[in-house]
């Protein structure tokens with residue numbers, strides 16, 4: 001049941017003590033980098049004796065990583081670095097993260113631990129449908145799966161027919177997939193004459209890289225006949241696998257022997273009371289090449305209070321509600337795309353896809369939600385469609401506190417993307 005029982009179930013007091021020891025060491029080491037060296041110099045030198053000292057350290061932001069491109073945060077000799085990962089960097093410098101041999105070994109280990117926790121074992125066949133390359137989604141799990149000992153198929157994303165062919169031929173039992181892609185891949189069952197319950201051998205899916213709601217999880221579990229586990233990660237802090245659901249499926253254990261998590265109010269930067277929602281902040285405890293102190297992830301979540309029945313003592317975070325960057329402000333009301341998803345996907349007539357559009361009408365923001373309905377509902381009478389429209393408007397209004405205009409469209413007519421779903425179009429007049 002445990003990959004490393006002692007570490008996973010370490011008493012909370014001991015875990016905190018261990019974390020503080022790691023922090024003392026890492027704070028000493030980061031000073032060697034150009035970026036932190038400057039910060040500590042401005043603070044007149046710095047050392048950590050207790051948690052209060054730690055909490056007085058400034059946050060590190062994504063922009064700091066960009067400004068320090070390429071080597072400003074590196075603390076080891078470049079010859080000790082064996083790999084880099086990078087963000088796409090469509091605007092300005094990309095964020096580049098360097099790893100030593102030990103960093104990759106650590107990442108591999110907690111990916112293996114995460115997977116093992118959900119019940120996968122060495123006799124499973126793992127098909128990894130995440131992007132390989134600079135994006136961390138593919139390689140992180142690939143190494144973890146091999147460490148568990150699974151037969152690993154590095155299929156990467158896309159080419160749906162081949163994906164299903166692999167699944168059938170090699171009797172894939174575990175998949176790693178974008179939730180949005182899982183919802184589209186099933187449209188190939190019918191043309192390929194595949195019954196997922198009899199022709200395929202799937203039992204576990206890891207869903208990651210984009211926030212998704214509980215309804216989407218249930219939908220994927222039902223379509224494929226498997227159990228879907230939520231995974232969290234970001235490339236600046238290793239990648240996927242840093243937090244993962246156990247068999248209880250009740251929040252994601254964040255690996256506190258590798259990271260120290262905090263949750264802050266994104267506006268004031270103050271820690272929020274336990275259990276309240278805020279922005280996740282992470283400190284790497286062991287990373288050699290590029291340790292990061294108090295990194296603002298921009299991801300919104302909360303700690304789930306209380307112990308988990310599985311016996312692991314590492315705190316759990318709730319599913320990601322959204323990114324502070326994705327938050328839309330509509331006539332002064334905060335809205336996250338995931339709230340729209342939660343509301344529309346609960347309606348039985350709704351198909352696989354939806355799109356949020358914001359426009360300026362009479363100097364006011366107006367929210368439009370385009371929703372694909374399933375074939376049966378779409379071929380209904382006009383009054384039946386009006387009923388669905390009204391139902392969706394009510395659901396949305398109570399979830400997001402903004403009255404939207406709902407536009408029903410035929411299943412498959414909204415644009416789809418190979419990678420992460422694009423859910424929001426902001427067509428508001430600027431200024």
Ligand SMILES: [Zn+2]
Pocket residue numbers: 246247248253308309310311312
């Ligand atoms: Zn648990």
